[in-house]
Amino acid sequence: MLSYAIRRLMIAIPTLFVVITVAFFMMRIAPGGPFDQERALPPEIEKNIKAAYDLDKPLLEQYTIYIGKILRGDFGPSIKIRDFSVAELIMAGAPASMQLGLSAIFLALIFGVGFGTYAALRQNSVVDFAVMGVAMVGIAIPNFVMAPLLSLVFGLYLSILPTAGWGDGEIQYKILPIIALALPQVAYIARLTRGSMVEVLHSNYIRTARAKGLREKLVVNRHAIRGALLPVVSYLGPATAAVMTGSVVIETIFGVPGIGTYFVKAALNRDYPLVMGVVIVYAVMIILLNFLVDMVYGLLDPKLKSRS
Amino acid sequence: MSQNAKTANGLVKGLLNSSRAFVLGTALLAGSMTMLSTTHAQAEKILRVGNDGEPQSMDPHFISTVQTSRLSDDMFLGLLTYGPDGEPVPGAAESWTVSDDGMTYSFKIRDHNWSDGVPVTAGDFVAGWNRLLDPATGAEYASLLYIIEGAEAVNSGKEGAKLAATALDDKTLQVKLTAPAPYFLAQLTHQTAFPIPQHAIAKFGKDWVKPENIVVNGPYKLTEWLPNVHSKLEKNPEFYDAANVPIDEVIYYTYEDRTAMQNRFRAGELDVARDIASEQISWLRDNLADSLRIAPYAGIYYYAIRTDKDMFKDVRVRKALSMAINREAITDSVLKTGELPAYSFVPPGTGNYGEPAYISWKGLSYNEKLEEAKKLLAEAGYGPDNPLKFTLRYNTSENHKRIAIAAQNMWKQIGVQAELFNTEGKIHYADLKVGNFEVARAGWIADYNDAQNFLFLGEDRTGPLNYAAFDNPRYNELMLEAEKEGDLKKRAGLMKQAEAIMMEAQPYIPIYYYVSKQLVSPKIEGWIDNAPDRHLTRWLDIKE
Numbered sequence: 104m105l106s107y108a109i110r111r112l113m114i115a116i117p118t119l120f121v122v123i124t125v126a127f128f129m130m131r132i133a134p135g136g137p138f139d140q141e142r143a144l145p146p147e148i149e150k151n152i153k154a155a156y157d158l159d160k161p162l163l164e165q166y167t168i169y170i171g172k173i174l175r176g177d178f179g180p181s182i183k184i185r186d187f188s189v190a191e192l193i194m195a196g197a198p199a200s201m202q203l204g205l206s207a208i209f210l211a212l213i214f215g216v217g218f219g220t221y222a223a224l225r226q227n228s229v230v231d232f233a234v235m236g237v238a239m240v241g242i243a244i245p246n247f248v249m250a251p252l253l254s255l256v257f258g259l260y261l262s263i264l265p266t267a268g269w270g271d272g273e274i275q276y277k278i279l280p281i282i283a284l285a286l287p288q289v290a291y292i293a294r295l296t297r298g299s300m301v302e303v304l305h306s307n308y309i310r311t312a313r314a315k316g317l318r319e320k321l322v323v324n325r326h327a328i329r330g331a332l333l334p335v336v337s338y339l340g341p342a343t344a345a346v347m348t349g350s351v352v353i354e355t356i357f358g359v360p361g362i363g364t365y366f367v368k369a370a371l372n373r374d375y376p377l378v379m380g381v382v383i384v385y386a387v388m389i390i391l392l393n394f395l396v397d398m399v400y401g402l403l404d405p406k407l408k409s410r411s
Numbered sequence: 412m413s414q415n416a417k418t419a420n421g422l423v424k425g426l427l428n429s430s431r432a433f434v435l436g437t438a439l440l441a442g443s444m445t446m447l448s449t450t451h452a453q454a455e456k457i458l459r460v461g462n463d464g465e466p467q468s469m470d471p472h473f474i475s476t477v478q479t480s481r482l483s484d485d486m487f488l489g490l491l492t493y494g495p496d497g498e499p500v501p502g503a504a505e506s507w508t509v510s511d512d513g514m515t516y517s518f519k520i521r522d523h524n525w526s527d528g529v530p531v532t533a534g535d536f537v538a539g540w541n542r543l544l545d546p547a548t549g550a551e552y553a554s555l556l557y558i559i560e561g562a563e564a565v566n567s568g569k570e571g572a573k574l575a576a577t578a579l580d581d582k583t584l585q586v587k588l589t590a591p592a593p594y595f596l597a598q599l600t601h602q603t604a605f606p607i608p609q610h611a612i613a614k615f616g617k618d619w620v621k622p623e624n625i626v627v628n629g630p631y632k633l634t635e636w637l638p639n640v641h642s643k644l645e646k647n648p649e650f651y652d653a654a655n656v657p658i659d660e661v662i663y664y665t666y667e668d669r670t671a672m673q674n675r676f677r678a679g680e681l682d683v684a685r686d687i688a689s690e691q692i693s694w695l696r697d698n699l700a701d702s703l704r705i706a707p708y709a710g711i712y713y714y715a716i717r718t719d720k721d722m723f724k725d726v727r728v729r730k731a732l733s734m735a736i737n738r739e740a741i742t743d744s745v746l747k748t749g750e751l752p753a754y755s756f757v758p759p760g761t762g763n764y765g766e767p768a769y770i771s772w773k774g775l776s777y778n779e780k781l782e783e784a785k786k787l788l789a790e791a792g793y794g795p796d797n798p799l800k801f802t803l804r805y806n807t808s809e810n811h812k813r814i815a816i817a818a819q820n821m822w823k824q825i826g827v828q829a830e831l832f833n834t835e836g837k838i839h840y841a842d843l844k845v846g847n848f849e850v851a852r853a854g855w856i857a858d859y860n861d862a863q864n865f866l867f868l869g870e871d872r873t874g875p876l877n878y879a880a881f882d883n884p885r886y887n888e889l890m891l892e893a894e895k896e897g898d899l900k901k902r903a904g905l906m907k908q909a910e911a912i913m914m915e916a917q918p919y920i921p922i923y924y925y926v927s928k929q930l931v932s933p934k935i936e937g938w939i940d941n942a943p944d945r946h947l948t949r950w951l952d953i954k955e
Contacts, residue, residue: 135837155549
């Protein structure tokens with residue numbers, strides 16, 4: 104298991120390097136630069152500013168300078184929010200994004216597994232169809248539709264939660280964005296759990312457990328859930344990626360000061376250092392979480408454990 | 412009930428119980444938070460403003476957006492400042508004199524302090540301007556001070572260059588200009604002309620603008636900046652007129668999504684929303700009429716025609732394209748937000764200018780214009796067998812798109828085939844700058860209230876900002892003459908002659924004059940609509 108873990112970590116380093124390189128050149132290839140705007144800068148001023156950000160140098164030189172800085176842990180200054188360095192902005196934005204993302208995943212797991220199991224145990228009943236129907240709707244409605252709807256209903260019409268914003272980080276501001284972010288994942292995990300649970304409940308080892316006279320509660324809690332959760336665990340990697348990319352939309356709609364918001368604005372502003380900083384943070388988080396998921400999967404699946 | 416179902420029921424009950432506890436806890440917490448904030452609000456007057464963009468910097472030298480200057484206007488006091496009606500009034504300078512040739516200004520600095528108690532001196536202005544012009548600073552707006560002698564040379568890094576701004580003593584500042592510029596005083600309200608606290612910059616370096624370090628000479632001081640959330644400014648007790656500043660705290664919330672900002676305003680979470688979603692204008696007129704503020708704004712929306720492209724070298728073609736645009740239909744039926752149809756490049760009401768030089772055929776009916784346009788095109792060699800074809804470029808925005816579609820249809824009536832091409836803002840402006848377009852949408856908001864700030868866009872020496880590559884020697888000559896003219900009337904006359912040339916040549920098709928659109932709660936007092944759209948918090952109050 105340890106060697107498997109080390110091997111996985113070693114692969115992560117070149118992966119990250121490739122991500123940085125591709126993102127760097129893609130950003131620079133995109134037409135339009137950070138100083139192209141309605142009020143164009145006089146050439147001499149543009150020259151001064153470009154020099155201040157090393158943007159006057161050849162692309163390859165810019166790349167080597169950037170990689171050198173990254174290795175020293177320096178993400179550079181933001182071009183558009185000039186009072187902050189990229190590291191400061193990420194440090195300011197990461198807590199909000201992490202809170203949203205982790206809460207959404209947590210909610211998705213609790214409710215997704217709960218509803219999925221509930222439906223599986225009442226397979227082909229009205230409840231099963233209802234839960235799966237609602238889940239289908241949850242998957243089908245995209246974030247950017249669900250979020251404004253939630254804001255309108257709970258914020259404006261019922262006035263029980265703020266329509267948007269972050270306040271000083273009070274909990275009432277977090278509820279709607281977390282729900283909007285979690286809903287598609289709840290739905291997906293519910294469907295996944297239901298399918299896998301139905302399959303497990305019909306498998307031989309469950310039949311054996313029941314034949315031995317084990318109480319149904321124990322059969323489900325001790326034997327079935329563990330097996331049924333395997334696909335859910337392996338989905339956690341993609342789910343995390345989905346929550347992170349989804350958070351870009353949710354943060355923008357609800358005005359959450361997370362790194363997703365920076366990503367959108369920085370990309371539109373061609374704020375190269377900030378975009379790169381956020382890409383690196385996202386890449387590290389996704390790589391790390393995928394690694395953790397693999398480890399948990401290994402622990403849950405006895406076959407994989409024995410192989411490794 | 413089967414065993415399976417019982418187990419499932421238990422599971423769901425557990426989940427429901429925990430979610431009930433969660434909701435109850437949340438409600439209690441939210442309730443106590445609301446109570447706390449209410450108590451707080453009773454003690455202080457807090458203005459909550461929805462700002463339609465994240466501030467770029469609190470350092471006046473790194474500011475180039477209107478959204479950011481709203482904060483810097485509250486924190487710093489230039490020699491002149493905006494009054495409640497947007498007109499320049501004395502600020503850090505209590506008085507000034509101008510030499511007979513209109514080129515030397517002497518300012519008497521008011522006795523007032525930085526927020527840390529250190530007196531503001533004439534040297535703080537000189538230091539500020541030199542810092543702004545230093546090429547190493549990389550200030551986007553440095554060119555605005557080029558009217559001061561030596562400024563351009565300093566900014567271009569010329570050896571031995573010196574700015575002609577001198578602190579004769581702590582309270583006297585003398586400035587020499589390159590030409591008599593009647594707009595110079597108005598320009599001093601702009602953030603580029605603000606003083607800087609040299610002592611704070613020496614101590615904290617670039618971190619001098621962080622809330623814990625910032626030193627200001629204006630009515631408010633930054634206490635908190637959470638990027639993409641809000642910036643809080645508190646009243647500066649050291650401000651010279653603090654006793655007459657009613658509002659204790661102003662919070663600028665960043666909201667680029669106009670609909671979200673509007674919802675917060677409707678929910679009573681904002682007192683002011685600095686922009687609105689235009690497509691909801693009818694709803695706002697019906698439901699929030701007492702809050703809706705639409706006022707003329709010093710700006711022009713136009714289409715630039717690239718005059719060096721073969722098909723557009725002929726003035727008859729450009730004129731025909733302009734004549735076929737039904738401006739009234741665009742403002743009244745497409746936009747419906749109070750914009751005015753434009754038949755000049757300088758908006759009416761621009762300082763020291765009087766009535767602009769309108770397009771000579773302004774008074775024709777639209778049908779007459781269409782007929783004339785068809786005739787002009789035919790004369791230029793275009794017709795059903797040889798239709799004029801080009802691409803109309805615009806940057807991403809619902810309104811730009813709607814106007815482009817309308818223009819496309821209007822041109823169709825005279826047999827012109829325009830293909831629409833939409834790109835994101837950065838790409839659009841990068842292409843405009845290098846002349847990579849045929850006809851393109853653009854706009855200009857005045858930096859200071861003077862016709863020159865619009866008309867320079869047609870000058871040859873303007874370079875990339877002269878999107879149309881308009882090159883008319885007489886136009887250039889008139890603008891140069893106007894620059895040297897000290898007599899306001901003569902100067903306006905020269906510029907008007909230049910504008911008339913531009914309107915006849917139509918390198919730019921003026922479409923409409925901008926308006927400012929915002930929501931202001933009726934409980935806010937002192938809000939006066941004005942063309943520069945400046946509303947400093949110090950002039951406002953909140954009715955209890």
